[in-house]
Amino acid sequence: MKKLLIAIISLLFAVTVNAQNRFPKPDFESGYQYPDITYQVPHETAWITVDIILLVLLMSIVAWATLKKRTHKPVVAVSIISVAYFGFFRSGCVCSIGSVQNIALALADDTYILPLSVLLFFILPVLFAFLFGRVFCAGVCPMGALQELVNLKNYKLSKTVTAMLRMTPWIYLIFAILYAVTRSSFIICRFDPFIGIFRMGGDLGLILFGALLLVAAVFTGRPFCRFLCPYGALLSLFAQVSIWKVQITKRPCINCELCHNACPVDAIKPPYDNKIKETRIKGVKRIVNYFIVFLPLMIFAGAVLMRSISSNLSRANKDVRLYDMVVQHESAPQDILSLELEAFYGQGGTIEALAEIYNGIQKDFRLYSTFAGALIGLVTGFTLIGLSVKRTRKQYEIDHANCVACGRCFEYCPQNSLKQNEL
């Protein structure tokens, strides 16, 4: 009954949407003046400038501390500042992790106009990763910093499990880009587990998830960074080939294992003696085979699979859902309209115009799902190949893709505590 009433009212509304002045402006005889109401506008541009300056400053401090001074302490200070400022004070929006979506959308669709601040938030940490490694992750990212600050112990998962779990950030990234370029949703923002904690309110399920992650972060370093964060995955590509790199020690490694235990993100690979004896040429042949047979197969399979479910994926788009509702309503009209349909008909929408939008979105989804599927195949393939390729290492080595440049390992390396002149 109530819904019916609303429907009637909204029908009324639909007709009269432009007839605004049902009642004429009053002629006041008492000399009444309209109140002068102004609405407060915060100094957003100023704050954004502060954000960017602080971002660069903090990343420079981390780079200086871990590459030049080779100490961990300033990184802790940076983490605290970042959690307080970017996290709690600025409530974490727009963050670099989410900016991936804006960038993807801007690259795919040139009607979307990217704010310069978002571009800087995206590109500066990437640039720093390219120069100095993941110094953004070390303590400038409020989410990483928060996990770092609560971390006490570093229980490690098995190598295979870790490698498999490390695929999730990539898949998350691929889906985030897919949904961003089709203007469906920004899933990274929607499922951000820490924003609720920073804002001290919000979706209860996500806050709970964030709290769980933090509890896990006490016992094993940075679970979100390692197994979920899509931006970290992107940064790892650049950190892998960065110009300057973190070194555990400048002196020769004595294989004491202490740094390996200290690293929160399990980025230090232990020495490994390859037991399988195969000739070099045979080994190379095997790997080449992986790349020319196995990898293309994975890519193809991924692409086909994702393309076949593209219309299911497209239901994440609001217009697609609306179209489905309208089609359903046209085929079996109902008395009580949903709020969406009410608004649709109220605005004078026609199914033809909507169908055009719908077909456009479906086309986009088919194209981008195929790409996404190919990428997922590529990531899976690389992970599997990575698991089967063994390389002999004589000493402890940093895997720079995973290293977050926190500098914790420095303090643990006994070689570092030798006196300076013994270098």
Place this chain on the structure above:
Amino acid sequence: MTNNENKKSPIARRKFLQTLGSAVAGGAILSVSGGLMYRAKRQEATLYWQIDPQKCTQCGRCETHCVLPISAVKCIHANKVCGYCDLCGGYYRSNVKELNTAAENLMCPTGAIERQFVEDPYFEYTINESLCNGCGKCVKGCTSFGNGSLYLQIKRDLCKDCNECKIATVCASGAITRVAFDMAYQLKE
């Protein structure tokens, strides 16, 4: 990794790959930032979430879906559009028997609309923003029966400028979009 490269030592090959990787990464950064920077300069970007009052159908989700505990959406009153009516469609419920300020007669569930007598028969209406929860009930009443001077808008001083406004993802009418700096506020005048 062809066969003639195998003659080099693995170290040299790794170095070569590393340099190649650096070049690709550096090139990618330069081209993406250059291209996007060029476009960012050309047009003013849209950053601020605002409601288009002409489109909004007062579905009620503004009250419930904002990420803030109390929505950043508030009712705004355009005095210059208002008819200053005694029987205000936004102030009283549609089926009131007596025009007095008893709570059961009032549209606003939180009593955020205050009215003041101006002169016969006119009343001035003001929104007490600290009480308003953005439910839009009054807006519905005013748009249906009055001049439409009450409308919902995202308050810039309260809004967190989420990268994706959570209300926009569920807004029944698609009224919430990003606007450029000089278009926020979208006010009715």
